[in-house]
Amino acid sequence: MIPASFDYLRPSTLDEALTMLAEAGEDAKVLAGGHSLLPLLRLRLAYPAALVDVGRVAELRGVADRGDHVYIGATTTHDEVVHSPIVKEHCPLVALATATVADPAVRHRGTFGGSLAHADPAGDLPSVAVALDMEFVVHSPTGRRTVPASGFFLDYLESALEPGEILAGVRVPKLGPGWGFHYEKFHRTAQAWATVGVAVAVRRSNGTVEEARVGLTNMGPIPVRASGVEEAVRGAEAGESLREAAGRADEGTDPPADLHAQPDYRRHLARVLTHRALLSAAAHPTG
Amino acid sequence: MTEQIKEREALGGAEVGRARRRKEDARLITGRTQWTDNIQLPGMLHVAFLRSPMAHARITRVDASGALARPGVVAAFSGADLAGEQGSLPCAWPVTEDIVIPDHPPMAVDEVRYVGEAVACVVAIDRYAAADALEAVEIDYEPLDPVLDMTEALKEGSPKVHEAGNKSFTWKFAEGDIDAAFRDAPVVIDRTYVQQRLIPSAMEPRAVVAQTDGDQFTLHSSTQIPHILRVMLALTTGIPEHKLRVIAPDVGGGFGSKLQVTAEEVLCLLLTRRMGKPVKWTESRSEGNLTVHHGRDQLQHIRLAAESDGRVRAVQVDLLADMGAYLMLVTPGIPLLGAFMYSGIYKMDAYDFTCTGVFTTKMPTDAYRGAGRPEATYAIERVMDELAAEIGVDPMEVRRRNWIEHSEFPYTTICNLTYDSGNYEAATERALALFGYDKLRAEQADRRERRDPVQLGIGISTYTEMCGLAPSRVLGSLSYGAGGWEHADVRMLPTGKVEVVTGTSPHGQGHETAWSQIVADSLGVPYEDVAVLHGDTATSHKGMDTYGSRSLAVGGIAVVRACDKVKEKARHVAAHLLEASPDDVEFSEGRFQVRGTGASRTIQEIALATFAAHDLPDGFEPRLDASATFDPDSFSFPHGTHLCAVEVDTETGATAIRSYVAVDDVGAVVNPLIVEGQVHGGIAQGIAQALFEEAVYDVDGNLLTTTMADYLLPSAADLPSFVTDRTETPATTNPLGVKGVGEAGTIASTPAVVNAIVDALRPYGVHDVRMPCTPERVWRTLRSREEESA
Known part of the structure; x- marks a missing residue:
């Protein structure tokens, strides 16, 4: 890959990531698994001035049972989602769709939140998000907001995320029995x-x-x-x-x-x- | 297969026929080797090429000065800057006297003729700086009309790719009375098939490192043809041949795409000559899709005349072959390699072949795995199925009625090729049994009866091909610029180890392993004691390189003959040392023994004795080594029967391969594992043409398939588990009895798959689906039939 040059920043907390993103300005991009972003860099279709790599922000990763919903951290890999007992039990559609994402190598690096934030209508997860009415938990330096799936995807490769915002995780409502x-x-x-x-x-x-x-x-x-x-x-x-x-x-x-x-x-x-x-x-x- | 391998291993000792794991694989798989891009030289500069975004345009202004101001940039050049020294890229196969071979500057000077053609370059301290600076090069273009369709290109008034027009050549071959054969023929099948344009996708991209040391030049390139390249580069650049060394280090695949003299190789040499420093260029995958020479792209009009019982009278072929914008190394010769294969394994009385090479504003085409033979095999195997459908006979039965019987070999075909050996009956019988042909036909009938939305289709390909390129005199008669011989040196070192220098140039085939097995058996030395050297014109002085499934069938025979000479020399030295007559000295398992006595010497002892040279026969030159050059008398003709069962979902158009059986006869086998690998990879590549791959240009001549998201290559997940087996009918034209296996799978599998799809859809009135048979194309074909019948 021979991309244009960029600054590389690697925060270890979400707050640090938000600060770095704010300081880097509008031309900065958040990097998670890189499986959507790196091809754009390779083709020089994207010229970010800086990449903020959230891959080591522990609080963004993992799956949790939150009573009426399952919370999936944005940098949880596809493979972790597929094999999560919580996901399998409470939101099997997520597991089924995620298991079809690309190939095993991609599923081990690509992330659940990254794939959704990329807002590619050809991705497998966005349609599941709208079908299940997931909620997107979005952080910014000034606080936190929640965006319903029905309002998250605005256009081709365009989400409701504003510059400076980071998708922290997604709430998947439990549908219950039957x-x-x-x-x-x-x-x-x-x-x-x-x-x-x-x-x-x-x-x-x-x-x-x-x-x-x-x-x-x-x-x-x-x-x-x-x-x-x-x-x-x-x-x-x-x-x-x-x-x-x-x-x-x-x-x-x-x-x-x-x-x-x-x-x-x-x-x-x-x-x-x-x-x-x-x-x-x-x-x-x-x- | 596994059982067969074990059986052979149990025979013990003999290396030839043993399923050895390849000795070169550890370094190839880990990448800890001299891939060209791994080469780092002191002071090395990096080259990036600016490529034309226009399919056809006049260049009115180039200003590269902006790039010079960018950080890290050392130099920038336009085509005009290099016009005085860059020459023209060579075409070594002028197939007719009146062929049009346009000037082909490595970097465009006045006009661009395809998207991707190099128009300027930047040389910088690293790859990133070079790529960044490309955007600062300013070029003005005056657009010209693109030429994209071959049929349109030949019409009067078409825009011209070159001043001389859009026709490069028309080449004809005819045998027998074609008019008589078609006159009153009870059955005539008339079809047009499209061989779509393909992009060879070697795992290792092309890469070049050029360096100079005063007047001495060295070019490392990821090439299949270091020897031919050296000659051609000397002629193109004016660098004297003896001052130019070409090295093909480990090369990660080629499939014919690295059988080329590329613009980048020439330009890197020119740049290192100008700048006095080493330069490197490595293509990106997208750059490769645009500019590695493409494959296939032919429009085949085939007519077949037959008796009412399906016996073939004649075949007539009228071919349009897309040359692309220029003729590259063997571009015009590719369709000719197929010209003699349209009769396949069948007997007939007349044959007529015409091929017209056409220029378009696209990337030039050239050799791609099978080169001409897949196209021919596809057309004849497809049309034999059409004949069967027309007369209502099982397609296998139609083949039986026409094929050359085992008892008829050697057989000279209507195309004047003498097939030395073959046993189509045996291969077919084995394939039918493994496939369960009758049972699948019964299931097919049942699904048709039930109007199952998922229909079953069975495809047959009883192919043959010609390998072992090539007898030099035949190449001469076809106006090819070089011969087809191959060379080997075998030298025993003082310690008894063996070095083999081969003129073939492996790029993934496993020559080091196979050649070691041959030498170990021949000289009676341990397999581990043999090293194979290749790919460097400083060590391998003579060679014709690797393509056309020639390495074993030609190069392997040169190795055998060099070993024979070494043994003969050694026998004389042994006789001398043992004070016996050479006629009384026998050689067995590495030891020379005087008949009837216990006196003996090992070949290693002889090697040491010839090094010391203390006591040699009169006139014997020290050292135990020999060279041999082999020029085959004839081609070799692998054959086989491939059977494919597909399930076609008539609701979505999707095709799933349910089973695939390949029984190949590649003659004697040196290493069954290598043969298996070639067959598996070959089948995958042929299936890829049938179902997945296509280079697509839009109406403006832009290539749309520049990434692997658009140019689809199947992975293991998309392919079934192949069932493979072999029959072994040795070639009679070489001492090993080998035929070649590099292209067989690719040649055989494409028609097997498409025949199966068409077979599945025949009840719907379908008699063809254009390749690649994508789900959408199958669906549209079905829909148009529905509309017709409605």
């Missing part, structure tokens, strides 16, 4: 980003779908909820009506065109994959 989950990812190679992904949580009772949450990966500049599907499946029998409901998956989406798929194909995939995800989630209620 829910089934599935993350359906369609990609061309194991390491490739999702062409389309569908994150689904379904609550079933007596053969009927009571409630569903459906998040779509790479179907627009930001991750979106397939609200048409959610509406259509409510109270539906867990059978053929799911296919019909899934037919609304691409409503209101604005899928991108790239080398791997044109928008009409992505729309088609969203419908097919949503159906498959609903079937899987409805078939395997957990908790």
Whole structure:
């Protein structure tokens, strides 16, 4: 990698990190696992004056059970998330989706918060965040604020994080019993980003779908909820009506065109994959 | 396979045939070796190239002075600055008398013709400073129209890549009466296939270190061809050949992409000559995707005439081959390497081949694993499946009706190649058994019956190819600029150890191991006592390097012959010392023994005696060493049967390979582990063409696939576990009976996979899917069929 030159700063506490970030000014970037940022540096698409490496800030890392929600520290690696008993028990959809992120090498360095803060709609975690209504805990030199997932992703690679702010962690609400989950990812190679992904949580009772949450990966500049599907499946029998409901998956989406798929194909995939995800989630209620 | 390896090991002693782990791997895998980029020299400067962002433009102004003001920058040059000395990059294969070979300046001077062409360079104290300063170089371009489509390029009024026009050459070959064969033919299959453009992706990027010491020059390069490179660089730069040493240190893969004389190699030599200091250049992956020569990119129009029972009468091929913007080292010859392989393993009465080389404003194409043969094999194996579908016969049966039978070897094909040996029946029988062909056909029928959204397809590839490049006289008849011989020196050192100098130049194939096995068996010395030297023109004086699956089939034979000479010399010395007639001295397992007596000397003792030279036969020159140069009489012809089963999800268009069986016949095997590795890697690379890889240029001529996120390479996670086996029908044209294995897997697997996909989709009216068969492409193909039938 031959990036443009930058200053490298490595704080050991969150306060120190915030101070360094403030002092470094608007051209500074936060570095965690580096798996989104470093490619941009390599391609010289980003020219940060300074990198604040939060990799050794202990308080940003780890998973905790906080009663009504699970707290995942921003620099917790994907691998740690996948193997966390707390995550597996209380938010299995997070574990399922995270397990599909890139490859083992990336999952051992890439971080949960870094991936979300990058706000790439092709990433696997943003769609899960909106499906589960996660909350983003954001620190700045002047204090702390909480941003709901529905307000965190503003545009392609653009989040609600202001200059000087650091994403400290994410609260994942516990959904409680009766829910089934599935993350359906369609990609061309194991390491490739999702062409389309569908994150689904379904609550079933007596053969009927009571409630569903459906998040779509790479179907627009930001991750979106397939609200048409959610509406259509409510109270539906867990059978053929799911296919019909899934037919609304691409409503209101604005899928991108790239080398791997044109928008009409992505729309088609969203419908097919949503159906498959609903079937899987409805078939395997957990908790 | 594992059992087979154990079986061979149990035979004991014999090195050839043993599944030895490669002796070079420890240093290659840990990277603690002389990769070119690892080389550090005192005072070394670093070069970065500014590359054209335009596919086609006139350069109206270059001002590199801004870069000179940047920190760490030592010099900056434009093409005009170097125009007087940079010469033209060579093309060594003028395939026709009237071929157009345009001038190819290493750095563009007046005009750029592809995105990525070097237009200026910065030399600085480190790589970072050099890269940073590129942005300070100012260049003005006057845009010209890009030329991107071969068919359009040949039309009157098309914008021109070069003043002489967009056609480089038309090359023809014909045998038999093609018109008679097609006249009244009961079956004619007419298809057009697209061989998409590919980007060779060696693990080690290209890298160059050039240094000078007065009038002596040394070039380290991550190249496959140190010997050819030395000759060509001497001719291009004017540096006298005897003042130029070329070293290919350990090289991390090439796949043909390092069979080249590159702009960067020439320019680094010029820069070190100008500046008197060592210079280094290492490409980034994205720079490599833009400027390593590309592969394939042909439009194949193939017609096949057959009897109603499927017996083939004739094949006619009309090929457009995209040369890119310039002709590089063997660019025009690549399609010709395939010209003689369109008949595959089949008998026919007539064959007609025409190839037109076309210029476009894209990166030049050149050799890529298989080079011409994968294209030919793809077309004939695809069209044999189409023939089978047309007449309603199982595709394997159609092949049986047409292939050369074992009893018919040696057989001279319609393309005038004499296949010395082969046993298509045996390889096929073994493959069918391992694959479970009949059972899979039954499952396929069941899924079709049930209209399963996931359909099963079976693909066959009964391929052959030509290896062992090449008989020099044949290369001469095809107007290639060099020969195809190979050289080896074998020398026994005073202590009984052996040094082998080979003219082949490994870049991952395991020559050090395989050559050691051959020498250990031949001279009866321990495997560990053999060292193999290669890749440095100061130690390896003669050689033709490594490409075209030639190393073992040509270079290995040179090693065998040099060993034979060493033994013959040693036998005379042994006879002299043992006071016997040379005719009475026998050699076995490293020991010379007088027949009928216990008197003997080891070959190591003879080596020492020839060093001391105290008591040698009259006229015998000291030291036990010999050289041999081998020029093959003929090519070798590996073959095999590959079978692929795919599951195609008709809802998403996704293809999953369910099973893959490869039974290859590469002749005798020196090291089964190395052969396995070549087969596995080769299959992966062929599957990659079928399903994943494609270099894409946009309408303005910008390459869109500059990173591995866009140019998809499969990893182990995307590939099935291959089932491999071998039959061994020795080549009759060399003493080892070897044929070559470097390209076989790549040649065989692409048509096997695409045949399987098309087979899965035939009930939907599909008879082709353009490569790579991406999910989207499969889905669109299915959708267009639905719309047609609706």
